[in-house]
Amino acid sequence: MHSKEKVATFRGLHERPGQPLILPNAWDAGSARLVEALGAQAVATTSAGVAWSLGYADGNHLPASILAQRAAEVVRAVAVPVTVDAESGYSDDPATVAKNLAPLFATGVAGINIEDGLDAPELLAKKIEAIKRSLAAQGLDVFVNVRTDVFLKGLKPSADEKVDETLARAKIYQSAGADGLFVPGMADAAHIGAVAKQAGLPLNVMAVSGLPKREELARLDVRRLSAGSAIAQVAWQSVQRLARQFLADGDSGIFSEAMGYGDLQGLFVDKR
Numbered sequence: 001m002h003s004k005e006k007v008a009t010f011r012g013l014h015e016r017p018g019q020p021l022i023l024p025n026a027w028d029a030g031s032a033r034l035v036e037a038l039g040a041q042a043v044a045t046t047s048a049g050v051a052w053s054l055g056y057a058d059g060n061h062l063p064a065s066i067l068a069q070r071a072a073e074v075v076r077a078v079a080v081p082v083t084v085d086a087e088s089g090y091s092d093d094p095a096t097v098a099k100n101l102a103p104l105f106a107t108g109v110a111g112i113n114i115e116d117g118l119d120a121p122e123l124l125a126k127k128i129e130a131i132k133r134s135l136a137a138q139g140l141d142v143f144v145n146v147r148t149d150v151f152l153k154g155l156k157p158s159a160d161e162k163v164d165e166t167l168a169r170a171k172i173y174q175s176a177g178a179d180g181l182f183v184p185g186m187a188d189a190a191h192i193g194a195v196a197k198q199a200g201l202p203l204n205v206m207a208v209s210g211l212p213k214r215e216e217l218a219r220l221d222v223r224r225l226s227a228g229s230a231i232a233q234v235a236w237q238s239v240q241r242l243a244r245q246f247l248a249d250g251d252s253g254i255f256s257e258a259m260g261y262g263d264l265q266g267l268f269v270d271k272r
Contacts, residue, residue, distance in 0.1 A: 049232030083111030
């Protein structure tokens with residue numbers, strides 16, 4: 001599938017009321033291939049998982065050039081559309097953000113995530129505008145999913161204020177050219193429903209404790225559900241537990257429930 005077709009396909013996956021796109025976030029080419037083999041319609045990366053796998057801390061510490069290299073590996077490994085978490089764009093300067101992400105766009109990704117964090121929404125809006133101008137100049141199209149951390153970082157004291165602030169930011173980001181809205185940390189059905197109804201953008205939520213089941217999210221008109229860093233965290237926890245135990249007693253029996261070598265090998269023998 002050509003990259004333009006992948007972008008069109010990816011956009012279409014956000015236009016299906018009652019059918020949220022589920023993304024079990026990957027962090028490298030291998031985990032992406034596994035997720036694809038399990039039936040994922042698209043592959044999303046987790047910034048934390050990618051950073052940790054490369055020996056960096058999460059939170060804009062990963063060089064943008066290395067992110068582009070990792071993205072190219074993932075795009076090569078799978079046939080489905082790929083969307084990459086680009087954190088805050090690795091700069092506070094909108095023009096520099098567009099320059100930082102140009103190599104990423106050249107890999108053929110269908111989408112990106114970019115976030116506001118603790119920054120003013122006006123700054124992220126300028127970044128979105130710079131990204132869109134850069135894409136247009138290159139004749140490219142990428143789905144820009146904008147993450148707002150109002151809920152995740154508790155930027156307002158009450159739940160109602162968080163909803164209002166999220167909707168206010170959604171309007172700013174939509175005007176700047178955003179294609180989707182990602183609100184991690186929001187788990188209450190009433191809040192999700194209000195944002196989905198009023199944001200004007202396809203709503204993406206993240207798996208957290210207390211989040212409604214998929215059927216309820218579909219009813220609330222959520223269009224995208226992400227695992228975030230959760231799968232990577234579980235994987236790291238498993239590695240920690242097994243390595244600690246093996247170091248302590250050298251017991252090979254702890255590996256009896258491993259995924260079969262042949263099953264893993266089979267994911268990669270048909271290399272693209």
